[in-house]
Amino acid sequence: MNELFGQILGWLPMLSRPQVLVQLALVALAVVGVRLLARRFQHSAPHWVVELSGTVVVGGLGCGLLAMARQPVTLALLLLTFVASLQVSELVLRRSQSWLPADQLQPLRYLLIRPFLFGAMVWSLIELLDTRAELALIPLGRWMGADVNVGDLTWLVVVLYLLMVSSGPPSLGVAWLLKRVFALDRVSVRAMGLMVRYAVITLGTVAVMETIGFNSTAMLAIAGGLSVGLGFGIKEVFGNFVSGLWLLFEGSLRPGDIVALDGDFCEVRRLGLRATRLWRDRDNAELVIPNQTFFNSTTVEFGVGRTRFRTQIAISVDANQPVKTILGLLEEIAAAVPGVETHLPPKAYLEGVGDCGADYVLKFWIASPFENRTRCSAVVQSVVERFQTLGIELPYPHIVIERPPVQPSARGTDQPGD
Amino acid sequence: MKAAKAFLLLTLPLTLLSACGLSSKDLSGTAYLAISIEGDQPLTKGILQEEVLQAQMIVEAFRQLHPHVAIETNLFRESDFIEEVRRRQAAGLGPDLMLVAGSTARTLVESDLARDLTIPEATRNQMDPDSLARLEITPGTLAGLPILRRPQLACYNRSKVAASPATTVALIDQARQGLRVGLAVESRSLFWSTGPLGADRAIIAAAAGRPLEAKQRQGLQRWLEWLSAANFNQQVFIEPDQEALVQGLLERRLDWIPCNSSNLSRLRASLGPALGVSALPSGPYGPPTPITRLRVLAFGTGSTARQRRVAEALAAFALNPWIQSTLATDNQDMLPTNRFVPPSALHTPVLKAMQRSVEQADASDAISKLLPAGDPRDRELSGLVSAVAFGELTAMDATEAVIRALAPVP
Numbered sequence: 098m099n100e101l102f103g104q105i106l107g108w109l110p111m112l113s114r115p116q117v118l119v120q121l122a123l124v125a126l127a128v129v130g131v132r133l134l135a136r137r138f139q140h141s142a143p144h145w146v147v148e149l150s151g152t153v154v155v156g157g158l159g160c161g162l163l164a165m166a167r168q169p170v171t172l173a174l175l176l177l178t179f180v181a182s183l184q185v186s187e188l189v190l191r192r193s194q195s196w197l198p199a200d201q202l203q204p205l206r207y208l209l210i211r212p213f214l215f216g217a218m219v220w221s222l223i224e225l226l227d228t229r230a231e232l233a234l235i236p237l238g239r240w241m242g243a244d245v246n247v248g249d250l251t252w253l254v255v256v257l258y259l260l261m262v263s264s265g266p267p268s269l270g271v272a273w274l275l276k277r278v279f280a281l282d283r284v285s286v287r288a289m290g291l292m293v294r295y296a297v298i299t300l301g302t303v304a305v306m307e308t309i310g311f312n313s314t315a316m317l318a319i320a321g322g323l324s325v326g327l328g329f330g331i332k333e334v335f336g337n338f339v340s341g342l343w344l345l346f347e348g349s350l351r352p353g354d355i356v357a358l359d360g361d362f363c364e365v366r367r368l369g370l371r372a373t374r375l376w377r378d379r380d381n382a383e384l385v386i387p388n389q390t391f392f393n394s395t396t397v398e399f400g401v402g403r404t405r406f407r408t409q410i411a412i413s414v415d416a417n418q419p420v421k422t423i424l425g426l427l428e429e430i431a432a433a434v435p436g437v438e439t440h441l442p443p444k445a446y447l448e449g450v451g452d453c454g455a456d457y458v459l460k461f462w463i464a465s466p467f468e469n470r471t472r473c474s475a476v477v478q479s480v481v482e483r484f485q486t487l488g489i490e491l492p493y494p495h496i497v498i499e500r501p502p503v504q505p506s507a508r509g510t511d512q513p514g515d
Numbered sequence: 516m517k518a519a520k521a522f523l524l525l526t527l528p529l530t531l532l533s534a535c536g537l538s539s540k541d542l543s544g545t546a547y548l549a550i551s552i553e554g555d556q557p558l559t560k561g562i563l564q565e566e567v568l569q570a571q572m573i574v575e576a577f578r579q580l581h582p583h584v585a586i587e588t589n590l591f592r593e594s595d596f597i598e599e600v601r602r603r604q605a606a607g608l609g610p611d612l613m614l615v616a617g618s619t620a621r622t623l624v625e626s627d628l629a630r631d632l633t634i635p636e637a638t639r640n641q642m643d644p645d646s647l648a649r650l651e652i653t654p655g656t657l658a659g660l661p662i663l664r665r666p667q668l669a670c671y672n673r674s675k676v677a678a679s680p681a682t683t684v685a686l687i688d689q690a691r692q693g694l695r696v697g698l699a700v701e702s703r704s705l706f707w708s709t710g711p712l713g714a715d716r717a718i719i720a721a722a723a724g725r726p727l728e729a730k731q732r733q734g735l736q737r738w739l740e741w742l743s744a745a746n747f748n749q750q751v752f753i754e755p756d757q758e759a760l761v762q763g764l765l766e767r768r769l770d771w772i773p774c775n776s777s778n779l780s781r782l783r784a785s786l787g788p789a790l791g792v793s794a795l796p797s798g799p800y801g802p803p804t805p806i807t808r809l810r811v812l813a814f815g816t817g818s819t820a821r822q823r824r825v826a827e828a829l830a831a832f833a834l835n836p837w838i839q840s841t842l843a844t845d846n847q848d849m850l851p852t853n854r855f856v857p858p859s860a861l862h863t864p865v866l867k868a869m870q871r872s873v874e875q876a877d878a879s880d881a882i883s884k885l886l887p888a889g890d891p892r893d894r895e896l897s898g899l900v901s902a903v904a905f906g907e908l909t910a911m912d913a914t915e916a917v918i919r920a921l922a923p924v925p
Contacts, residue, residue, distance in 0.1 A: 107587040110545035114819055116607035169607035169817070225606050228589045230558040 101235050101247055108226045120173035123159040127152055128180055145191060149184040152177060172225065179218040186210045208262055241319075242312030249309045253302075260301045268294035288345030291370075333389070334371060340388035341370040350391060355404055355466055357397035358386070362466040378467045399466060405438065406466040410473050412480060413454040415490040420447055423457060423489075430479045431461045436472045438462035454492040543583030546818070546825040548574075549600065549610035551593040551619055553703070553757070553808070558590065562758065565781050566590060569663060569810075569842055569849060570614055573833045576841075580832070584825050593619060600628045604817055611818040611826040613659075617649045617809040618887030620659035624652060629813040631656045641834065643852045645873075646809055649884065659813035661852040662833045663842065666872035667707055667805030670764060670774035670782055673791040679771065683711045683741070683798040686771070690750040697752050697760045697769040698745065700901040702893050704757045705742075706882060707773055707805040710875070711798020714738035715882070721921035722885035722892070734800065735917060739903045739910035746904045753904045775808060776869055779848040792864070794871040806883060807876045809852075886921070895920040 111117065131151030138147050156177035163170045190206055197205075223229055233248025243249075272289035275281070281289070306316060327335050344350045345368060354365045356375065363375035363384060373391070375384040390396075399406065414423050424445045431443035443461035450456065459480075463472045484491055552558070552566045567588055574586045589610065591599040596619055603609045613620070613629060623629035633656050639647065646661035669679040676694055680686040690696045699705060709715040713734035720727050727735070745751045752769060754760050761778050763769035765785045773795055774782065782790050795803035812830045814823075832838060839851035840860040847865045850873060861870060886893055899917050902908040908916070 104587075107545065107585065110585075111547065111608055114607055114817065114822075116817060120607060169605050171602065171606035172608065175606070225603055225608050228591060231563065231590045234558065234560055234563055 116169050123173050124176040127155040145188045152181050182214050241315040243310035253305050256305045260298045264294045264297045337371045337388045340392050355399040404465045407462050408469050409460040412457050416455045427459045431476050434475050542581045544821040545585040546611040546822045548588045548612045550590050551596045551615040553593045577832045609815045609817040611815045611822045613813040617811050620811040620813040623813050624658040641853050646852045659811035660830050663810045664850040665776045665808040666869045669793050669795045671771040671791045673789045675770040679793040680796050682796050686796050690748050695770045697763045697772040699754045699757050699760050700897050701756045702896040707795045707803045710801045710804030712738040713800030715804045719881050721918045724923045736914045739913050742904050776848045793868050802875045805872045
């Protein structure tokens with residue numbers, strides 16, 4: 098490791114050459130000057146457009162002048178190309194906001210574009226300052242029975258990064274194919290894609306480590322130790338992770354499904370590996386629920402495309418009214434309410450006779466649990482209005498206080514304390 | 516305000532960095548030394564150590580005199596060297612010193628990537644005249660300072676063969692009796708065999724663009740036939756490059772190979788006293804024509820005054836008879852270029868074999884000039900030699916192809 102740091106420190110005196118300092122000053126001038134310019138004109142033109150144009154103009158002029166003076170320019174060109182590429186990528190990303198989902202923009206920016214540009218710049222810079230092949234041979238130490246050098250470590254990191262960044266879409270493709278071939282209807286493509294992706298990443302990492310010469314016994318021992326550590330240390334996280342994978346694989350919960358949580362209906366927005374994101378209609382809140390919750394408690398769930406919900410209202414009617422007439426009336430009223438499913442006719446039942454009258458229950462189907470409150474209210478309203486029109490009394494609980502009649506006393510007056 | 520701070524933060528360390536050494540009057544600072552390596556094989560730790568070894572020894576001794584000096588080394592392939600230096604020079608990051616083959620030093624000066632040298636007569640007198648002749652650009656100016664010579668030799672495993680065969684005929688005879696002989700199709704590794712078979716003049720004439728006499732043509736065909744016949748022998752192994760030969764001897768797959776003196780430290784570390792070293796075999800048509808690699812220090816053009824001073828001091832130090840004699844006797848893998856190294860320092864059998872090889876290298880000096888390392892014609896010649904050795908091309912057909920391939924590009 099010391100050798101590597103020594104080598105990197107050895108690059109610094111190279112930067113003290115006047116021709117290098119001039120190039121670095123040009124790049125600094127272009128970056129800082131253009132930023133100030135962009136700030137001044139931020140109201141008249143988009144920030145990134147000004148910065149990009151400024152970098153191209155200032156950098157181009159500076160490099161042109163240096164070239165005319167027969168001075169080296171490659172370093173300045175390399176750094177300015179990096180800055181300009183960063184600005185172009187920002188410009189493209191901003192334009193993509195209209196059609197690319199917001200949650201995909203950030204990973205694209207921070208996982209793909211910026212690391213790629215930064216890596217390319219460092220790669221080119223190293224090639225100017227040193228020799229990559231020579232640098233790769235610098236030893237870092239003996240790990241898991243293998244003599245590891247800078248080249249091996251770079252190879253491992255690059256392969257891991259590439260596998261993590263690029264294995265997503267191909268894994269989903271393989272998963273889709275597997276699902277089609279084996280007719281796995283209930284298993285979600287995303288779950289299988291994730292499984293395939295993790296398998297690819299694991300196999301790729303193991304293959305690279307094998308190529309480097311890591312001892313497989315040592316790797317197994319570390320994997321075993323890591324499993325025990327995971328089991329004890331981050332049990333909950335690991336439990337949620339496995340639950341998430343299982344939920345995805347089983348397909349019992351998918352985005353768009355509706356679940357009942359503490360009496361409220363919520364829509365599944367995103368199924369993550371640690372937690373599931375739900376949207377609650379009542380207050381427009383987003384809830385992050387650990388995946389284990391769905392394993393440890395009974396969950397009422399309505400899948401996508403099968404959200405039809407059977408709901409009911411209870412109503413008391415004057416007990417003197419004929420039951421058959423009331424049952425017919427209730428079913429007719431409910432069927433006429435918009436939003437109540439008509440091809441599955443509403444059904445009314447007499448539950449019994451209570452203190453206030455005859456207790457009826459009216460059951461009917463609606464399209465989604467989210468409509469429960471509004472549809473129930475609409476049906477009750479229709480029933481009340483129709484019964485009032487027909488003169489049918491809807492008894493309500495009330496208390497009648499009857500005072501006992503006053504008995505006149507023999508002496509004509511009541512004596513307190515008697 | 517923030518932007519101004521960022522500007523200051525970026526420029527301040529560089530300003531300090533450029534100013535920090537100015538107060539010191541003693542020789543100090545960092546100079547960058549680029550070293551060229553021959554061949555196209557992937558760089559390994561062994562090759563790296565072999566190529567850097569002598570330079571490192573010079574630098575270490577130099578640092579004992581000037582402890583505030585640091586030398587950073589970079590390795591490039593000889594074939595890519597000019598382009599690599601050009602690319603770095605265009606960024607202002609070119610090397611201050613370059614340890615390269617003589618032909619590369621000349622090209623560097625011709626391409627304005629290195630400055631030519633006018634050295635005092637006294638220093639000039641110290642240098643080996645052959646080496647000077649190879650580096651002279653105009654009378655009085657040199658492409659670089661010749662530092663060391665690495666002759667081509669025969670390396671063999673003494674536990675398999677007591678002494679190296681003295682002739683090419685004996686070499687093939689011993690191969691028939693079980694000696695595992697390695698030859699590389701790389702022309703620079705194989706050129707030694709042209710002399711014993713009378714093909715050296717033909718190759719020189721073809722590379723110079725001169726018409727070949729019938730006798731020279733016959734010599735060239737004879738050499739190609741010899742190569743083709745050699746490969747029919749089960750114990751002669753044709754390898755793609757010099758590094759494969761060295762690996763073969765290191766792994767005891769081969770018993771005899773032509774080697775360069777720079778390979779000796781690696782071979783010695785592995786074979787120990789079993790390593791035998793001698794001059795290459797001669798043949799019915801003359802002595803061998805081994806190629807001596809002349810290593811030259813050329814000076815970059817983008818150095819600061821301080822880096823220039825360090826580079827010049829290091830080059831002068833490397834020419835010092837004491838350091839040259841120490842390098843030659845301690846490592847026994849190079850010959851000095853300073854004539855004032857006492858002959859007593861070069862008395863070992865290995866150094867004597869190297870001296871013999873250098874004396875035999877008259878013809879190969881010409882080929883080194885006409886066909887410098889990394890020349891595309893060199894690669895084409897290797898391809899043709901390979902085709903003949905593996906029977907894809909007859910020696911007769913290959914003769915014309917070799918002449919055409921070697922013809923200089925107008």
